[in-house]
Amino acid sequence: MWGKNSANVTDTTAISVHGTNPQNLVEKILRSKIYNHAYWKEHCFGLTAESLVDKAMELDTVGGTFGGIREPSHFIQLTLKMLQIQPEKEIVLEFIKNEDYKYVRALGAFYLRLTGRPAEVFQYLEPLYNDYRKLRRRLASGEYCLVHVDELVDELLRDEYVFDLALPHLPKRHTLVASGLLTGPRRSALEEDLNELIAEEEAAEAAAKAEAKAAAKAAAKEQKAAAEAAAREKEAAAASRRPPPPPPPPPRGRGEMERHGEEGRRGEAERRGERRGERRGRSPDRGDRGGRGGRGGGRSYSRSPSPRRRGRSRGRRSPSSSASSYSYSYSSSGRRSGSGERGGSGERGRRSPRR
Known part of the structure; x- marks a missing residue:
């Protein structure tokens, strides 16, 4: 039995957490403020594990203390009530798995962070990284701000002071993996989406490379065509700078053509005469x-x-005729x-x- 038999004592069936009374996880000054608060006296008196769910569904903010007098919020008062009655582990897990009421999930995650073992904390809180719903948070100044469920879970796993409470020490995840309490690295539900995104990026990169290669080929072809055109232009320019061919000889006149034809006929006749003289045994000079x-x-x-x-002419003719x-x-x-x-x-x- 914890302390005196009153409305603020811990349930007799509760077991110690981290070697102490579960309510001692909340500092004494804060516990005193909660015990004297009107919400604790009116709404938290005589709550059980079943009726606590209804009160958790009425929450609209998360936070610790706020204002000039450091007034405790309803969220931190229900957390102390859970530490007092110490609901069963299955009920706490149902709070965490609740997808309809985000404040009920936040309350179960905060309670498990205070009372759970390190391996259980990582096991049940890491899946909440996939919850991107918004929560209204009450700041110490009394103002409100928006925070996402995954941000709150990351704060619970990394920080040691949340909602004006000192959280129990939580070892690093790689230490638990090395000791065998956890198996392998954390597997995110976004891993499949990440793999799909990587595959799409690789496909886009491959398409970009193929397009760049095709563009390079087209550019090389255009460059080759331009080089050929430049070579043709150069040849045409060189051809235009060449001297013009000599003009054809003037046409021969009729008299010149006749003269050349006559000379050709004479040469042919001479050749024929020479051949005839050779056949007859005469000298070519005698002719025919x-x-x-x-x-x-x-x-x-x-x-x-x-x-x-x-001789005949000598006898018959006159000397003058012989010399003819x-x-x-x-x-x-x-x-x-x-x-x-x-x-x-x-x-x-x-x-x-x-x-």
């Missing part, structure tokens, strides 16, 4: 008499009488013209009067 049709090719040949004919000679010439048209003492004019059959 030529014939009709212009075989001479326009070249003139001289003819002298043979010695036999020359004939000469023939061929024009380009192939006609023969002769001249000599016999004919004078070159006509055949005309003789001198002396004959």
Whole structure:
């Protein structure tokens, strides 16, 4: 039995917490203020674990003391009542798991932080990091501010003085993991969302890399096309600076063309005459008499009488006639013209009067 038998004593069935009376977790000065407060006397007298839930559902703020006289809030008075009656652990866990009333959850979390073991505190309070609902908090100045449930839970796990109460010492989490009281690091409910976010970021980064690679390829292609265009322009400029080709030779006149054709025909006739003389065993210089049709090719040949004919003329003709000679010439048209003492004019059959 704790102290005297009165309305402010701890329940007889309560067990000690951290080696002392559960109500001693609240400082004596604060306990005295709570015992003398009207809310404690009117609403907290004779509460049980079942009726305490109704009072917790009526809460609208969280906090310790406020104002100039450091008046205790309803939240801290219900916390002291829970320490006095010491409800069962299942009821406290139901307070923490309550998702409909956020102030009931905050009250159960604060009570578990005061009375629970370190491993239980981490085990049941860490899931509350996923609760982002807003709470109204009464400050020491009497003003109100908004705080989220996850912020309040983080404050309970990290700080040693909350709501004007000194919290029991809580070892670090890695110490509990090393001692085997906790298994592994804390797994957040946001881990799946974080993994999805990381996957989306990686996909976006891969898409950005692919887009950058495609843009680089397009830029390289454009640069290559620009280089080819510049090379073509350079070649065109070089071609424009080249000297113009020489003008074609002027067209030949008709007389010049006829002259060149005549020279070609004469050269051909000479070559034919030379070949004919070689075949007959004659000297090429003697030439040929030529014939009709212009075989001479326009070249003139001289003819002298043979010695036999020359002897006959000695006997029959006068000396003047023996010295007669004939000469023939061929024009380009192939006609023969002769001249000599016999004919004078070159006509055949005309003789001198002396004959």
